[in-house]
Each structure stands twice: as C-alpha cells, then as structure tokens.
Amino acid sequence: MQALRWHGVKDVRMEQIEEPTALKGKVKIKVEWCGICGSDLHEYAAGPIFIPKDAPHPLTQEQAPIVMGHEFSGQIVEVGEGVSRFKAGDRVVVEPIYACGQCVACKQGKYNLCEKMGFLGLAGGGGGFSEYVAADEHMVHKIPDSVSFEQGALVEPSAVALYAVRQSQFKVGDRAVVFGAGPIGLLVIEALKASGASEIYAVELSPERRAKAEELGAVGLNPADGDVVDDIRRLTNGGADVSYEVTGVPVVLTQAIQATKLSGQIMIVSIFEKEAPIHPNLIVMQERNIAGIIGYRDVFPAVISLMEQGYFSAEKLITKRIALKDVVSEGFETLMKEKSQVKILVSPNL
Numbered sequence: 001m002q003a004l005r006w007h008g009v010k011d012v013r014m015e016q017i018e019e020p021t022a023l024k025g026k027v028k029i030k031v032e033w034c035g036i037c038g039s040d041l042h043e044y045a046a047g048p049i050f051i052p053k054d055a056p057h058p059l060t061q062e063q064a065p066i067v068m069g070h071e072f073s074g075q076i077v078e079v080g081e082g083v084s085r086f087k088a089g090d091r092v093v094v095e096p097i098y099a100c101g102q103c104v105a106c107k108q109g110k111y112n113l114c115e116k117m118g119f120l121g122l123a124g125g126g127g128g129f130s131e132y133v134a135a136d137e138h139m140v141h142k143i144p145d146s147v148s149f150e151q152g153a154l155v156e157p158s159a160v161a162l163y164a165v166r167q168s169q170f171k172v173g174d175r176a177v178v179f180g181a182g183p184i185g186l187l188v189i190e191a192l193k194a195s196g197a198s199e200i201y202a203v204e205l206s207p208e209r210r211a212k213a214e215e216l217g218a219v220g221l222n223p224a225d226g227d228v229v230d231d232i233r234r235l236t237n238g239g240a241d242v243s244y245e246v247t248g249v250p251v252v253l254t255q256a257i258q259a260t261k262l263s264g265q266i267m268i269v270s271i272f273e274k275e276a277p278i279h280p281n282l283i284v285m286q287e288r289n290i291a292g293i294i295g296y297r298d299v300f301p302a303v304i305s306l307m308e309q310g311y312f313s314a315e316k317l318i319t320k321r322i323a324l325k326d327v328v329s330e331g332f333e334t335l336m337k338e339k340s341q342v343k344i345l346v347s348p349n350l
Contacts, residue, residue, distance in 0.1 A: 002348060003130035004327055005065040006043055006051055012068065012332070014325060020126055020134035022080035027140055029092060032149035033321075033345045034128030035071035035157065036331050038182065039271070043068070043122065044332045046273070050122040058116045059098045062124025069346070070096040070121030072128025073143065073152025083137050091143050093155045094128075094135045095300050096120035112295040119295075128153075129327060131348045141300045147307050150321075151314040153345055154187075158303045158312040160269070161187035163296035165195050168267040169289075170242045172196035177232055177240040179203045179256050180247035181213040181220075183343045184269060186317060188244050189216045194311045201235065203228050203255070208340035215316060223255070232259040244269055250276035257282045257290070268292040317343045323350035 001019045006012050022028040042049055052063040076090045086092070099106050099114035106114050121127035126134060143152045161184055170176060176192050178185050181204035192200050193216070202213035203221045210220040219235070221228050233239050239261030245253050248270035256266050257278060266288065283290065306312060319342045322330040327346050335341050 001131040002324060003067045003127070004069070004324065006047065006068050007065045008053075009047055010044065012044055012328060013065075017067070017130075019132055022078040022083075022134055024081040025083065025137055026080045026134045027076050027083055027086050027092075027137060028078040028080075029074040029094070029133045029135060029140075030077050031072050031074045031128055031131060031133060031348055033073050033153040033347050034069040035153045036327070036335060036344045036346065037071050037157065038184065039122065040068055041332060041335055042271075042273070045336065049271075050119060052123060057118050057123040059100060059118055060124030066122070066124050067127035067130050068121055069128030069130070070119050071153055071156040072133070073149045073155070074133070077132070085137060086140060086142070091145070091149070091152070092140050093143055093152045093300070093304075094120065094133070095139050095141060095159075096156065097139070097295060097297075098123060098125070110297060112297040117295075129324060129346060141304065143304055144308060147304060148314060150318060150345060151307055151312070154312055154314055154317065154343070155300060155303050155307070157183055157343075158187050158190070158307070159296040159299045160184055160293075161191040162194070162303055162306070163299050164188055164244060164267055164269045164293050165191040166299065167293050168242050168244070168291065169265045170195060170197070173198045174241035175199040175201075175236050177201040177203065177243045177256075177259050178213070178218065179243065179245050179252050180270070181206070181209040182246065183317065185244070185246040186212060186216060186342060187312060188246060188269065189213055189218050190312050193217055194306050199236065201232055201240065206339040209342065212316070212342055229255055229258045236261070238262070239264055241265070242267060246270050248272050250274060254278055254282070257288060260286075260288055263287045266290045318345055320344040321350070322346055324348040
C-alpha cells in the first residue's frame with residue numbers, strides 16, 4: 001500500500017510498504033480522511049520532536065522511518081482474534097495514544113501522562129497518511145452515521161480542545177480569551193461555546209483566521225492594532241476568567257497571563273519549542289494560576305456526542321481537501337505559507 005513516511009527534516013516520502021494485518025486484539029481500518037496536525041507540521045519542518053529517530057520507541061519498538069498521521073477516520077475491514085466490540089463495516093476513529101499501563105500515571109488512569117507515552121502516527125504503529133491502519137481494539141471508537149468521515153477526522157484535535165476546557169477552572173457563564181486562532185484555537189472556541197461561555201475573545205494576527213473565529217462566535221482582536229491586554233481588560237471589566245494559550249510563542253504567554261483577572265487561570269494548550277521567560281510576580285501579585293495539558297484522556301465519546309449536536313463543524317473548519325500523493329506540496333508546504341488555511345484533510349481515495 002501507499003504510505004507517507006518521515007525520514008528526517010523536510011524528508012517525508014510516499015513509499016510502497018506492506019499492508020497491515022488484523023493481528024490478535026487489533027482491527028484493520030481502511031482510512032477515509034486524515035487531518036494534518038500542527039505536530040505533523042513541526043515534525044516536517046523541525047523534527048524529530050515526538051518521532052523516535054536514534055532509538056526505537058519503548059512501546060512500539062519502532063523508529064524512523066515511520067508512517068505519519070494521527071487524526072483519522074475510516075471503516076473497519078477486518079477484525080483480529082479476540083476482538084468483540086467491532087465488526088467489519090463499522091465506521092470508526094482512533095484515539096492514538098500509546099501508554100504502558102504500568103507507570104504511576106497509568107495506574108492513576110492518567111494514560112496521557114504515561115512516562116513512555118507515544119502517538120500512533122508519530123511513534124510508530126502505522127498512521128493515517130496511508131491506505132490502511134491496524135489499531136488495538138481499545139484505541140478505537142465508533143462514530144454514528146450522522147457523523148461524516150470528514151467530521152470523524154476532527155475528533156482527535158477536538159478532543160484536545162474539549163480536554164483543555166474541562167481541565168481548566170472554567171465554569172458556565174465565564175468569560176474566556178483564546179490566544180491563537182489556528183485549528184486548535186478555533187476548536188477551543190467551539191469547546192467553550194459547548195461549555196456555556198458568556199463571552200469569548202480570540203486574539204489572532206491573521207485576518208482570515210480571525211474572521212473564522214468570529215464566524216464561530218468569538219470577538220476577534222488583532223494584537224497589531226494596539227495593546228490587546230488593555231483591550232481585554234476593558235472589555236471584560238478586569239480580565240478574562242480563563243485564558244487559553246494556543247500559539248507556543250513566548251511573548252504571547254505573558255500576554256495571556258496579563259489578560260486574566262485576579263485569581264484567574266492561564267491554560268497552556270500549545271507545545272513550546274523554546275523556553276518562555278515569565279516574571280513570577282505576574283502570578284504572585286494577582287494570585288493567578290497556570291496549568292497545562294498534553295493530549296487528552298477519556299473525552300472521545302463526549303466529542304462524538306457533541307458532534308452529533310452540531311459542534312466542531314467540519315464545514316466551518318476544513319479549508320482544503322487533498323489526495324495522499326499531494327500531502328507534501330499541497331498540505332505541509334501550503335500550511336507553512338498560507339495562514340488562511342485552517343484544517344487540511346488528506347484522503348488516500350482521491
């Protein structure tokens with residue numbers, strides 16, 4: 001089958017590899033759509049970050065070259081021995097977290113904090129930028145007929161957003177500000193709407209992404225127009241209840257802190273490539289608190305249920321659909337050059 005494999009920085013290749021089989025405890029999935037994630041883009045442009053290059057991943061025992069793609073939907077074509085929850089023909093998505101099940105975090109049920117944690121599509125085990133994937137039964141979730149395969153490809157990134165809101169101190173009726181209206185930032189806006197936010201502000205330089213945030217119900221703010229922190233404080237009468245940092249840019253983290261109210265919270269959703277210096281007094285003197293999340297846990301069913309109600313709409317968030325063979329030129333390179341793009345979906349069937 002055809003698959004996109006990461007070999008090194010700016011070195012990802014379409015290659016012919018062996019088709020996976022449904023071994024014991026696994027299901028074989030025909031991929032319908034796979035989204036390009038920001039982490040995929042980071043691996044392409046500056047990796048390895050999560051991809052094991054110099055030594056095998058401790059859970060998959062694989063190392064580069066590995067098949068990429070972890071935001072995907074598809075249909076089961078074969079089930080392995082012992083699989084009881086699924087059958088051929090089921091429409092599914094995959095929760096792509098690998099966890100050891102033995103460490104302190106795993107024993108507490110916090111499998112996304114596993115000391116050996118990895119992602120299918122980044123740490124081995126196949127990936128969604130291919131024709132077929134074989135996944136462990138426990139990683140698979142059914143999607144109803146009312147949720148399209150395109151919508152299904154948004155379940156994984158939507159889970160990040162919903163988990164970020166759930167793990168924050170946000171309460172129904174609160175006012176929130178989202179710094180960064182890329183794909184995850186826009187999904188955080190959707191998660192905040194679903195969670196009962198009274199006001200949502202989106203800070204974004206790109207006019208196209210800011211317009212998309214406004215389309216989703218946020219008040220768009222351009223940080224180039226003036227002091228965005230002052231603007232937020234004025235609009236919220238002292239600061240947002242919770243701010244969500246979704247850019248990974250150090251200076252923006254400081255703005256996110258300053259934009260929260262007394263005893264407010266800053267939730268860091270992005271992965272930072274560099275250290276971000278902050279003055280502790282910004283926290284201490286206002287009794288603010290900072291939290292962070294990585295990935296998600298136990299939220300896929302809730303995301304799928306919200307999608308049935310119309311949240312995390314594919315029609316509003318998908319800006320381009322491309323064939324697997326064009327993923328580098330029309331996907332990765334396009335996302336690096338065009339800030340108007342939000343979510344690009346890839347299909348091996350085009």
